[in-house]
Amino acid sequence: MNRRTAHRWLRVLRTPMGRTAAVLVLIVLALAVVGPSPWNARADAVDTANILAGPSAEHWAGTDNLGRDIVFRVLAATRLSIGLALAATAVAVLAGLLLGTAPWLLGRRAGRLVTGVVQIAIAFPGLLLALFFAVVFGVGATGAVLAIGLAGAPTFARLVQTLLAGVASRDFVAAAQVAGVGRFRILLRHLLPNIAEPLVVNATIGAGGALLGFAGLSFLGLGVQAPAYDWGRLMFDGIGVMYVNPAAAIAPALAVLLAGLALNLLGESVAKGFGMDALVGLPASVNPSPAAPAAPAPPAPESAGDDASGDVVLDVRDLTVSFPAARGPIRPVRGVTFAIRRGEAVAVVGESGSGKSVTALAVSRLIDAAGRVDAERLHLLGTDLREPDSAVQRRMLGSSLAMVFQDPASSFNPTQRIGRQLAETSRHHHDLGRRAAFARAVDRLRAVRITDPERRARQYPHEFSGGMRQRAMIGMGLMGSPALIVADEPTTALDVTVQRQILELLTAIRTADDVALLLISHDVGVVSEVCDRVLVMYAGRIVEDLPTDRLGAALHPYTRALTAAVPRMDSPLDRPLPVIPGRPLDPADVPVGCAYADRCPLVSERCRAEDPPLERHPSGHRVACWHARPPLAGERHDDPARDGAAEPASVVETS
Amino acid sequence: MTAAPAPAAASEPLLVRRIAGHPWARFALRRAGRLLVSLWVLVTASFLMIHLVPGDPVRAALGPTAPAALVAERRTALGLDDPLPVQYLDYLRNLLGGDLGTSIISRLPVSEVVAQRLPSTLALAGLAFLTAVVIAVPVGVVVGVLTRRGHGRRTEAAFTSGSIVLGTIPDFLLGVGLVYLLGVTLQWLPVAGDATPAGYVLPVLSLAVGPAAILARILRVEMVAVLDADYLRTARAKRLPARSLYLGHALPNAATASLTLGGLILGSMVAGTVLVENVFAWPGLGTTIVRSILSKDYPLVQAIVLVYGLGVLLINTVVDVALALLDPRSKIRED
Numbered sequence: 002m003n004r005r006t007a008h009r010w011l012r013v014l015r016t017p018m019g020r021t022a023a024v025l026v027l028i029v030l031a032l033a034v035v036g037p038s039p040w041n042a043r044a045d046a047v048d049t050a051n052i053l054a055g056p057s058a059e060h061w062a063g064t065d066n067l068g069r070d071i072v073f074r075v076l077a078a079t080r081l082s083i084g085l086a087l088a089a090t091a092v093a094v095l096a097g098l099l100l101g102t103a104p105w106l107l108g109r110r111a112g113r114l115v116t117g118v119v120q121i122a123i124a125f126p127g128l129l130l131a132l133f134f135a136v137v138f139g140v141g142a143t144g145a146v147l148a149i150g151l152a153g154a155p156t157f158a159r160l161v162q163t164l165l166a167g168v169a170s171r172d173f174v175a176a177a178q179v180a181g182v183g184r185f186r187i188l189l190r191h192l193l194p195n196i197a198e199p200l201v202v203n204a205t206i207g208a209g210g211a212l213l214g215f216a217g218l219s220f221l222g223l224g225v226q227a228p229a230y231d232w233g234r235l236m237f238d239g240i241g242v243m244y245v246n247p248a249a250a251i252a253p254a255l256a257v258l259l260a261g262l263a264l265n266l267l268g269e270s271v272a273k274g275f276g277m278d279a280l281v282g283l284p285a286s287v288n289p290s291p292a293a294p295a296a297p298a299p300p301a302p303e304s305a306g307d308d309a310s311g312d313v314v315l316d317v318r319d320l321t322v323s324f325p326a327a328r329g330p331i332r333p334v335r336g337v338t339f340a341i342r343r344g345e346a347v348a349v350v351g352e353s354g355s356g357k358s359v360t361a362l363a364v365s366r367l368i369d370a371a372g373r374v375d376a377e378r379l380h381l382l383g384t385d386l387r388e389p390d391s392a393v394q395r396r397m398l399g400s401s402l403a404m405v406f407q408d409p410a411s412s413f414n415p416t417q418r419i420g421r422q423l424a425e426t427s428r429h430h431h432d433l434g435r436r437a438a439f440a441r442a443v444d445r446l447r448a449v450r451i452t453d454p455e456r457r458a459r460q461y462p463h464e465f466s467g468g469m470r471q472r473a474m475i476g477m478g479l480m481g482s483p484a485l486i487v488a489d490e491p492t493t494a495l496d497v498t499v500q501r502q503i504l505e506l507l508t509a510i511r512t513a514d515d516v517a518l519l520l521i522s523h524d525v526g527v528v529s530e531v532c533d534r535v536l537v538m539y540a541g542r543i544v545e546d547l548p549t550d551r552l553g554a555a556l557h558p559y560t561r562a563l564t565a566a567v568p569r570m571d572s573p574l575d576r577p578l579p580v581i582p583g584r585p586l587d588p589a590d591v592p593v594g595c596a597y598a599d600r601c602p603l604v605s606e607r608c609r610a611e612d613p614p615l616e617r618h619p620s621g622h623r624v625a626c627w628h629a630r631p632p633l634a635g636e637r638h639d640d641p642a643r644d645g646a647a648e649p650a651s652v653v654e655t656s
Numbered sequence: 657m658t659a660a661p662a663p664a665a666a667s668e669p670l671l672v673r674r675i676a677g678h679p680w681a682r683f684a685l686r687r688a689g690r691l692l693v694s695l696w697v698l699v700t701a702s703f704l705m706i707h708l709v710p711g712d713p714v715r716a717a718l719g720p721t722a723p724a725a726l727v728a729e730r731r732t733a734l735g736l737d738d739p740l741p742v743q744y745l746d747y748l749r750n751l752l753g754g755d756l757g758t759s760i761i762s763r764l765p766v767s768e769v770v771a772q773r774l775p776s777t778l779a780l781a782g783l784a785f786l787t788a789v790v791i792a793v794p795v796g797v798v799v800g801v802l803t804r805r806g807h808g809r810r811t812e813a814a815f816t817s818g819s820i821v822l823g824t825i826p827d828f829l830l831g832v833g834l835v836y837l838l839g840v841t842l843q844w845l846p847v848a849g850d851a852t853p854a855g856y857v858l859p860v861l862s863l864a865v866g867p868a869a870i871l872a873r874i875l876r877v878e879m880v881a882v883l884d885a886d887y888l889r890t891a892r893a894k895r896l897p898a899r900s901l902y903l904g905h906a907l908p909n910a911a912t913a914s915l916t917l918g919g920l921i922l923g924s925m926v927a928g929t930v931l932v933e934n935v936f937a938w939p940g941l942g943t944t945i946v947r948s949i950l951s952k953d954y955p956l957v958q959a960i961v962l963v964y965g966l967g968v969l970l971i972n973t974v975v976d977v978a979l980a981l982l983d984p985r986s987k988i989r990e991d
Contacts (some may be wrong), residue, residue, distance in 0.1 A: 371806030
C-alpha cells in the first residue's frame with residue numbers, strides 16, 4: 002500500500018460513516034476471533050428446566066428449545082458466521098478472477114464465450130444462483146460456501162473484466178507486449194496490481210452480501226446443519242418458536258443485520274472515499290469561499306435607461322446576483338446597469354467567470370431559487386421581474402422572451418420529439434390545441450430554414466445535427482412573438498461554418514421583426530459581426546460599455562487586452578498571440594479596489610484602494626477605470642485596431 | 657453520430673432491407689437473440705443440475721433403505737439410464753410439450769404442482785413490486801425536487817442515510833422483525849399464509865421496503881442530475897408550470913436511468929420471494945423449492961428453478977423494451 006492509498010484510507014476513517022463502519026467491523030471481527038472459547042460452554046449448556054424461557058436477568062434473550070442461552074449462542078456463532086462468509090467471499094473473488102481474466106488469457110474467441118456466459122449469469126439474482134448451486138453441491142456448510150461463492154462470482158468476473166479493460170489499454174501494457182512479455186506474466190506483473198485496490202473494496206462489500214446470503218441459506222435450512230450453528234441456523238430454529246420466545250429469532254437476526262450493515266457500510270464508504278461511487282455526488286456548486294466583503298460599488302450616476310422612451314425592451318439597474326455558499330454568499334454579478342432598446346443588438350463579453358452568463362440568466366429570470374437577485378430596477382417590456390412569479394408574468398416571458406443556449410446538444414430534452422418541445426410553448430401560453438400547436442412548430446422550423454420541417458418535427462433531438470438543433474432552439478423562441486432574444490454563447494459549441502449560419506439567422510430575425518438581442522459571448526470576433534454595442538464585464542461588473550465599431554479605441558485596459566487576444570487574418574504568425582497575464586478573478590474573493598488591478602498594466606495606488614464607478618466618458622463610452630483613456634502606442638500589442646474604425650495613432654496620443 | 661438513420665435510401669427498394677435496416681427492427685432482433693441464448697443456457701443448466709449432483713440422485717431422494725428395484729424403476733421412469741444426449745433431447749421435447757416431469761417423492765406431475773403454487777408467488781411478487789414503485793416514485797421525485805442543486809442539504813443527508821439503512825436490511829430479516837413487531841407483539845396482522853387479504857400485508861412490506869428505498873434513492877439522484885441539465889433550463893425558459901417541468905420533462909429522463917436498476921431490483925425480488933415465503937409460510941413456489949431441495953426431489957427443483965429463471969429473463973426483456981421506448985437513443989446507442 003503506497004502512501005497515497007494510506008492517505009485515502011485515513012480519509013475514509015475520518016468520515017463519520019466510515020469510522021462507525023470500521024469500528025463495527027472491528028468489533029465483529031474481534032468477536033469472531035475470541036467468540037467461541039469463553040462462550041461455547043454456556044452456549045451449549047442444556048437446561049431442561051428452563052426451555053424456551055423469555056428474556057430474563059439470567060438469560061437476556063431467553064433460551065431455546067433445549068434451554069440454551071440465546072445471547073451466548075449468538076455470540077458464539079459469530080466465528081462460524083463470519084468465517085463462512087469470508088470463505089464464500091474468497092471463493093467468489095477467486096472464481097471471479099478466473100472468469101474475469103479468461104478473456105485476457107484465452108484470446109478473443111474463447112474470451113468472448115466466457116464474457117457471454119458471465120453476462121447471462123449476471124442477469125440472474127444471486128440467491129437464485131445460490132439455490133441452484135446449493136442443489137448441486139448438496140445441503141450443508143461446505144455446499145453453501147461454494148454456492149454463495151459461485152453465485153457471487155459473475156459480479157466479480159464482470160468487475161475484473163471492466164477494470165482490466167481500463168488498465169489494459171494503458172501504455173505500459175502495450176510496452177510490455179511489444180517487449181514480448183507473455184500475457185500471463187503481464188497479467189500478474191502489470192494488470193492485477195493495478196486493479197487490486199477496487200477489487201479489495203468490492204470484496205468488502207461482497208463480504209457483507211455473502212454474510213447476508215449465508216444467513217439466508219442457513220435460515221432456509223440449506224446451510225449450516227445442526228448441531229453446528231451460525232446466525233442463520235439460529236434464526237431457522239427461532240422462527241418456529243416465535244410466539245413462545247421471539248428473542249430466539251430476533252437476537253440472531255439483529256446480529257446478522259449489524260454485521261452485514263457494518264461490512265456494507267465500510268465497503269460503501271471506502272468506495273466513496275476512493276472516488277468510486279458515482280451515485281452520491283456533492284452538488285458541484287461554485288467554489289465556497291469566504292464572503293466577499295467588497296463594498297457595493299457606488300451606484301452608476303447615470304442610468305442607461307435615462308432616455309426611457311417606450312423604446313426600451315430591457316432596463317436593468319444595479320443588478321446583483323448572489324449565491325449562498327458554505328462560507329458566506331458569493332456574488333458573481335455585482336451591480337450591473339444597462340438597457341436594451343427595441344431592435345438593438347447588445348453583446349456582453351468577458352472571460353469565463355466574469356458573470357456574463359449569470360447576468361443573462363438573471364434578466365431572463367432563470368436563476369435558480371437558491372440564488373438571490375437584487376436590483377434597483379429590472380424591467381422587461383415594462384414588467385417588473387423582481388415581483389414574485391405569477392401566471393401572467395410566466396405567460397409574458399414565455400412568449401416575449403426567447404432563450405438560446407450554448408450547447409444545442411444538451412439543451413433539448415432527449416426523450417421528446419422536437420416538434421412537441423416547440424409546440425409546448427404555444428400549448429401553455431397561447432392556448433393552442435395539440436394540432437394547431439404542432440402546425441405552428443412546423444411553421445417556425447421552416448422559418449429558421451430547416452428543410453422538410455414536417456418530418457423533422459417528428460424526429461428526436463439526436464437525429465438533428467448541431468447546427469439544426471441550434472436553429473430549432475431559435476425556432477422554439479419564435480413560437481411566441483419575442484421582443485428580446487437572449488443568446489448565451491449560441492455558437493461556441495458549433496463548428497465555424499455553422500456558426501456563421503446561426504449568426505446570420507439571428508441577424509435576419511432581428512432585422513425582420515425588430516427584435517432586440519442580448520448576445521453573451523467570449524468571442525469578440527463574433528460580437529463585432531452581429532452587435533451594435535458591447536458591454537465588457539469583468540468580475541461581475543461592467544467595466545466598459547461602447548459601440549462595437551469603437552472596440553479599437555477602447556478606454557479600459559481590459560477591453561484593449563480582450564480585443565488584442567483575438568487572432569485575426571493579419572495577426573503576425575511569427576509572434577505568439579498576446580494573452581492577458583494573470584488569472585480571472587475568483588468571484589468569491591473580490592478585492593476592495595478595482596478587480597482588474599492585479600492584472601492591469603496601468604495599476605496605481607488608487608486602483609487598489611477604490612473601485613472605479615462606471616461613468617460616461619466624453620467619447621460616449623461608459624467606462625469604469627481611474628485611468629480611462631484611449632490606447633497608447635506602447636500598449637497596443639502591435640495590434641492595429643480592427644474594423645477600420647480605429648483612430649490613427651496621432652489622435653491616440655493627444656489624450 | 658448525429659446523422660439521422662438514412663431513410664432516404666431511395667436506391668433501396670427492397671422492403672426486407674428497409675425493415676432490417678430500421679433501428680427498431682435491429683433492436684428487436686438483437687434483443688430476441690439475447691433472450692433465446694439466455695433461455696437456452698437456463699434450460700441447459702436446469703437439465704444439467706440433476707447430473708451434476710454427486711452420486712445417484714434417485715438413491716439420494718429415496719434414502720439408503722429404499723429397495724434397489726424401486727430405485728431402478730424410478731431411474732428408468734426418469735430416463736436417467738439413457739445416454740446423456742438422448743436425455744437432453746427428451747428433456748427439451750418434454751419442456752416444449754409442457755411436461756415438466758414427475759415428482760420423485762409425491763409422484764404428482766410437476767407441472768401440476770407448479771401451476772398450483774405459482775399464483776401465490778406471482779401475487780406476492782407483483783404486489784411487492786407495485787408497492788415499491790408506488791412508494792419510490794413520488795418519494796424520489798419530491799425529494800429530488802426538494803434537494804435539487806443548492807437546496808435542502810439537510811433533507812438530502814437525512815434521506816440518503818435513511819434510505820441506505822432501509823435499503824440494506826435484507827427482506828427476510830425485515831420479515832422476521834415485522835412478524836415480531838406487528839404479528840407477535842401487537843398482534844395486528846396475521847403472520848402466516850395468504851388466506852386473508854391482511855395476510856398479504858407483512859410479506860408484501862418485507863419484500864417492498866428495501867427495493868423502494870433503493871429505487872427512491874436512485875431516482876432522487878437522477879432527478880437532481882436531470883433538474884440541473886441544460887434541457888431543463890430550456891424547459892424553464894419556456895416558463896412551463898412546475899407539474900409540466902417535473903413530471904413531463906424531468907421524470908421521463910430520470911426514469912430511463914432508474915429503470916435499468918428497477919429491472920434488477922424486480923429480478924432480485926423474484927428470488928427474494930423464496931426467503932420471504934419461508935418466513936411467512938407462504939403457499940408459493942418458494943416454500944416448495946426449499947422443501948424439495950431438502951427432500952432431494954430433483955425434478956421439482958429443476959422445474960421451479962426454470963420458472964424463476966424464466967421470470968427473471970422476462971423481466972429483463974420487458975425492462976429493455978421499456979427503456980428503448982422511453983429513451984429513443986438507447987436502441988441506437990447499443991450498436
